[in-house]
Amino acid sequence: MHGRDLFSFRRVGAFLLRHLYVLKRSWPRLLELAYWPFVQMILWGFITTFLVQNSNWVAQASGVLISAVLLWDVLFRANLGVSVTFLEEMWARNLGQLFVSPLRAYELVAALWLMSCIRTVISVLPAAFLAVPLFGVSVFALGPVLAALFANLLLFGCSVGLAIAALVLRFGLGAESLAWVAVFALAPLSGVYYPVSVLPDWLMPIALALPSVHVFEGMRAVLFENAQRWDLAGLAFALNLVYGLASTLFFLRMVRVARMRGLLLQQGE
Template sequence: MGASVRRIAAMVLRYWYLLRGSWPRILELAYWPTVQMIMWGFISQFMATNSTWVAQAAGVLIAAVLLWDVLFRGQLGVSVSFLEEMWSRNLGHLFVSPLRPGEWVTALMTMSLIRTLMGTIPAALLAIPVFGYSIFDMGLPLAAFFGNLIVMGWWLGLLIVALILRHGLGAESLAWVAVFLLAPVSAVYYPVSVLPGWLQAVAWTLPSAHVFEGMRALMFEDAVRWDHLAWATGLNIAYMAAAAGVFLHFFNVARRRGALLQTGE
């Protein structure tokens, strides 16, 4: 166990040095969440005077965009850290060491959490003086929303890593576009009820839809919807187990085929 923790910590330290040594990477982490928060903040201010629905809960769109960025950054944190190993042709070097796949994945997820916090916290803090809204006013339910969204980002990232291992860097664009395929049915900015009936059924199979419905219930009704949180948690557990199985399968296939040594830019 001690050796395992040391190997995970060593990989996290490796990714941290890569991030710390590049100011454009650090700037990019906070840039997009902040720009989106400002844009949606002004949209929210406009709609508050022209939309009864938005006026009922100040900051609902700002909260939505900040929580959506947790999901996006969580997924991107896993995918990009993996892609950096692919671009530098370093996978073969990693796995001739005692590093195990599970330890590597744990390091990727830890780095994803760090990158997500570095990106979203500055935007959330800036929203307080600029728009007079603090997402932290949600209290403890915010931790549940955050946890479910970042775990969803992790299993999405694992699936993308598995597909890149299977198909090579030709599939790397999935790291940036895959999560947006789920945005229309995640009900980020509108209730699930506005979707067509058949799409509502699809939406309820996603943890993100339950999280955003729970967020709106908290903001509009001042009620914690434990049923939505329970569904989101249960779905995340099931999807994480499935994603881990898919990842391990394609990782073992790539190792047998020698793709860990051959794949690169």
């Protein structure tokens, strides 16, 4: 083998060029590159700001962080329960067969939501039970309002997941990273580990429009004030009705667009 064949910058460049073209034509991939450092910086910046101003916060309710993590995982898993279940159909190249079957699009929506509920319960319950002997923290100590908080996070996660499934259906598998990316964009605004009062004033209206904010405020009301805030649960449910209807209509619209453009059999990147 000649020395010039041992290493070729031209071949390396050709491979790099192939992936640069993929990045250029895929805005979700470009977004993902800058997304994680940005979100981590924002999230932990707000956490640090709050803890510096309220150093005794954790001491007042030792289980608040663990409870917040467990409830946040409900939202995260509910989102993945819808989006990943739909993605599995795309990975298996099964969308074409699925949509020529008698299954209607709105029946698919119902099935995705139910599958998300099943997957979320399977994912979260073992961790919730293990937190009791390992850390002496029981999320079930939140009382009767826990069911309402759980249901609201489940509904909101399903709505986010369905919107992501609609985007992947429209833009192809190049947008599949949104299944993991999109929900974490909500974490800094949801006040998972700190009250929304920490946020800048201009972000407050956006945060208060999210059902998750009222869920975590309700969680802290139980842990700090021993108050069952059914009003917050009711407000979150009302917002969930809006997001649930909007995501369903958006998904049905994208199904129609995909059928018109022949995207059901051409789900590349």
